[in-house]
Amino acid sequence: MSLVVTPGWYMTLAALLFAIGALGILIRRNALVMFMCIELMLNAVNLTFVAAGRALGNLDGQMAVFFVLVVAAAEVVVGLAIIVAIFRRRESASVDELSEMAG
Amino acid sequence: MNLGDWISQPVNWVFTLLALASAYSGVRVVTSQNVIRAALFLVGALASSAGLFLLLSAEFVALTLVLVYIGAVIVLFLFGIMITRAPLGRDVALDHKRRAPAAITSIILFAVLSWASIRAFAGREVTGVGDATDTRLLGEALLGRFVVPFEVVSFLLLAALIGGITLARKDLSPAEEEAREAT
Amino acid sequence: MGFEIDYLAIAPELILVATIVMVLVLDFVLPRRAKYFTAIASVLGVTFAALPLLILAVDGGSREMFDGSYTVDTFALVLKGLFIVAGYLVLLMSVSYIEGDRYYQGEYYFLILCSILGSLVMASSRDLIVLFIGLELTTAPLFMLAGWRKGDMKSNEASLKYYILGVLSTALMLFGMSLVFGLTGEVSFDGIREGIGDAAAGDASTALGLAVLLIIVGFGFKVSAVPFHFWAPDTYEGAPTPVTAYLSVNSKAAGFVGMLILMYLALPGASNYWAPALWIMAAASMTIGNLAALRQQNIVRLLAYSSIAQAGFMLVPFAAAAVSGTDLSEAFSATVVYLVIYSIMNLGAFAVVIAGARKTGTGDIDGWAGLGSYDARLGVLAAVFFFSLAGIPPLAGWFAKFVMFRSVMIAGGVSTVALAVIAAVNSVIAFYYYARVVKSIWLDGAPATALGDRADTPAGSLRLALIIAGVLTVLVGIYPTLASVFGDASRVLAAG
Numbered sequence: 001m002s003l004v005v006t007p008g009w010y011m012t013l014a015a016l017l018f019a020i021g022a023l024g025i026l027i028r029r030n031a032l033v034m035f036m037c038i039e040l041m042l043n044a045v046n047l048t049f050v051a052a053g054r055a056l057g058n059l060d061g062q063m064a065v066f067f068v069l070v071v072a073a074a075e076v077v078v079g080l081a082i083i084v085a086i087f088r089r090r091e092s093a094s095v096d097e098l099s100e101m102a103g
Numbered sequence: 104m105n106l107g108d109w110i111s112q113p114v115n116w117v118f119t120l121l122a123l124a125s126a127y128s129g130v131r132v133v134t135s136q137n138v139i140r141a142a143l144f145l146v147g148a149l150a151s152s153a154g155l156f157l158l159l160s161a162e163f164v165a166l167t168l169v170l171v172y173i174g175a176v177i178v179l180f181l182f183g184i185m186i187t188r189a190p191l192g193r194d195v196a197l198d199h200k201r202r203a204p205a206a207i208t209s210i211i212l213f214a215v216l217s218w219a220s221i222r223a224f225a226g227r228e229v230t231g232v233g234d235a236t237d238t239r240l241l242g243e244a245l246l247g248r249f250v251v252p253f254e255v256v257s258f259l260l261l262a263a264l265i266g267g268i269t270l271a272r273k274d275l276s277p278a279e280e281e282a283r284e285a286t
Numbered sequence: 287m288g289f290e291i292d293y294l295a296i297a298p299e300l301i302l303v304a305t306i307v308m309v310l311v312l313d314f315v316l317p318r319r320a321k322y323f324t325a326i327a328s329v330l331g332v333t334f335a336a337l338p339l340l341i342l343a344v345d346g347g348s349r350e351m352f353d354g355s356y357t358v359d360t361f362a363l364v365l366k367g368l369f370i371v372a373g374y375l376v377l378l379m380s381v382s383y384i385e386g387d388r389y390y391q392g393e394y395y396f397l398i399l400c401s402i403l404g405s406l407v408m409a410s411s412r413d414l415i416v417l418f419i420g421l422e423l424t425t426a427p428l429f430m431l432a433g434w435r436k437g438d439m440k441s442n443e444a445s446l447k448y449y450i451l452g453v454l455s456t457a458l459m460l461f462g463m464s465l466v467f468g469l470t471g472e473v474s475f476d477g478i479r480e481g482i483g484d485a486a487a488g489d490a491s492t493a494l495g496l497a498v499l500l501i502i503v504g505f506g507f508k509v510s511a512v513p514f515h516f517w518a519p520d521t522y523e524g525a526p527t528p529v530t531a532y533l534s535v536n537s538k539a540a541g542f543v544g545m546l547i548l549m550y551l552a553l554p555g556a557s558n559y560w561a562p563a564l565w566i567m568a569a570a571s572m573t574i575g576n577l578a579a580l581r582q583q584n585i586v587r588l589l590a591y592s593s594i595a596q597a598g599f600m601l602v603p604f605a606a607a608a609v610s611g612t613d614l615s616e617a618f619s620a621t622v623v624y625l626v627i628y629s630i631m632n633l634g635a636f637a638v639v640i641a642g643a644r645k646t647g648t649g650d651i652d653g654w655a656g657l658g659s660y661d662a663r664l665g666v667l668a669a670v671f672f673f674s675l676a677g678i679p680p681l682a683g684w685f686a687k688f689v690m691f692r693s694v695m696i697a698g699g700v701s702t703v704a705l706a707v708i709a710a711v712n713s714v715i716a717f718y719y720y721a722r723v724v725k726s727i728w729l730d731g732a733p734a735t736a737l738g739d740r741a742d743t744p745a746g747s748l749r750l751a752l753i754i755a756g757v758l759t760v761l762v763g764i765y766p767t768l769a770s771v772f773g774d775a776s777r778v779l780a781a782g
């Protein structure tokens with residue numbers, strides 16, 4: 001009989017975070033918030049990797065988390081660059097309209 | 104096991120607190136109508152995850168999470184919000200019409216996933232709570248068996264960096280480019 | 287403890303890395319007018335990267351590094367060859383396109399090369415982490431390249447859509463992988479394969495099934511199989527056309543290769559979960575892709591739906607063999623042959639689209655009416671590639687279809703025959719819309735305005751890409767043994 005928290009608990013929490021993130025992807029329309037929801041889902045992935053690695057006495061789980069962290073950071077950079085590019089385009093479009101009116 | 108035994112273990116308490124904090128912050132990330140607030144609740148969710156990593160004796164990963172995420176990624180998010188001048192007040196970003204099916208989908212996802220993983224991991228235990236992971240072993244694995252992904256991921260970061268700058272920078276007209284080169 | 291590094295085995299990757307660094311330095315040093323040299327450096331670098339592949343292929347054998355997590359065997363070599371040749375053709379197609387529109391040339395080639403590097407790494411991966419990192423490096427640069435036409439709102443939206451679905455699919459796939467790791471305690475394919483038996487038997491079977499489904503859904507997005515295809519047409523239309531060609535060939539092939547080696551090398555013990563999923567995805571992709579393609583007026587959107595349908599055809603052998611429980615090695619080589627032939631002819635079709643769009647000034651199929659009458663060579667090439675995609679002998683496409691149906695026949699069984707019937711019906715439907723493009727080019731009269739000053743011929747590099755793809759399409763169609771060599775090479779992996 002175990003008194004301490006079992007991996008199943010961690011897995012359940014991870015499943016919960018994953019489902020919350022998925023919900024966010026489905027209902028949010030703001031791209032930045034969607035990125036945040038994806039970060040939540042990746043966080044759930046990390047929790048699963050670490051908990052499973054701990055339960056199995058295996059370091060590979062923690063290695064996987066490192067790579068997930070780095071990839072997630074890189075993806076955020078890419079995503080923000082795309083959003084900034086779109087924002088510039090919208091902004092410049094409105095500026096063009098203004099200059100046309102002035103001319 | 105009875106409730107008294109369960110309460111007598113501090114580890115259970117800490118886990119419950121962190122799990123609740125993490126779940127609450129997660130829900131607020133999804134439901135906050137203010138983008139900045141959503142980003143700050145993401146900090147809460149990640150910080151409680153870092154706490155859980157500590158509870159799982161993965162100290163190095165926990166600290167990396169704090170440094171990389173809370174230190175860098177969240178700041179990046181905040182910059183993104185500022186640069187794109189996302190509305191700072193209430194934002195009607197929720198699409199009301201599709202809320203119910205989405206909620207049902209994610210509840211089913213959670214139910215199935217958690218049921219399956221509780222069944223799958225029923226017999227296992229988290230052993231050795233409090234034993235630190237030897238960071239040296241992690242380092243050796245990273246530069247030994249995992250050296251290929253380690254090197255390749257550096258190209259991923261480089262690509263994200265250079266591509267990101269190119270995509271986000273302001274386009275200059277040909278004349279401006281020439282002028283810049285001349286200097 | 288140290289690991290032996292076999293430098294010959296990773297020579298293609300190393301040459302590519304050197305090229306990437308050189309392109310960056312050149313882009314920094316060169317003045318604006320001379321940025322053209324970054325293109326030359328990229329093309330040369332990719333050519334040189336192919337040389338060690340030949341040496342390794344002649345040498346034969348399997349070279350394993352880092353506890354077998356990075357393996358260079360004949361199968362990996364075939365795929366690396368495919369990625370390099372396809373990447374080479376895309377680079378050739380890019381030169382005039384990118385130069386003409388005042389893009390950031392140096393950065394463009396840098397990102398394409400990074401993506402090729404990722405696919406090379408992935409072809410050798412025998413470990414979840416290497417697979418995941420290779421796949422990410424293949425796709426992450428493409429999120430940015432899809433939005434490379436910064437002034438065009440369509441391109442911006444293409445990249446945002448592709449990015450969100452790409453990252454979402456990564457998250458789904460990773461959650462599946464983390465469950466697989468939790469159930470087996472291994473990240474290497476060999477370890478997972480051995481550990482999966484226990485997991486599939488006991489209480490963990492549901493979790494294993496979910497993990498496999500999440501992985502399949504993640505890859506389904508990457509290969510744009512129905513029902514995870516909805517991002518593809520918009521992204522393909524909005525992205526610069528050479529990037530679209532790369533997306534529909536290299537990135538799709540990378541997704542396929544990742545999915546198949548994972549299923550075949552790591553998860554054969556869970557085939558009762560993924561086989562039905564693949565069967566449904568194959569049938570739905572063929573049918574829905576083809577039906578939607580019938581309605582398209584824009585040629586790039588037509589090719590987008592066609593590539594969704596072709597992804598369905600590619601899934602057929604593997605799905606059929608897995609559902610009927612027969613040996614997967616035959617199906618595996620059939621899929622590789624299909625993938626190789628598809629890549630060449632689809633790149634050819636995109637090269638025609640780039641040349642034709644410049645010639646006619648439009649991407650509408652009706653706007654291409656009579657193209658054959660004022661540019662016969664381009665018209666002939668268009669006919670070659672589109673008929674090849676339709677699977678008409680003696681062009682390469684027929685052999686791909688033949689190999690697919692042969693492997694289905696070997697598999698046998700009711701559900702397999704049903705899949706074969708769906709594939710056959712779809713081949714007929716597909717013929718209709720491919721033929722419509724050729725009909726417009728050759729049989730419809732040219733509009734009076736088109737004939738005038740649009741006499742410019744495609745740039746030299748684009749012509750080279752057209753010639754290479756055209757020659758290969760015709761040659762493989764006439765001498766199919768050329769392609770079956772690849773299939774045999776991938777069967778070696780199956781045996782070992």
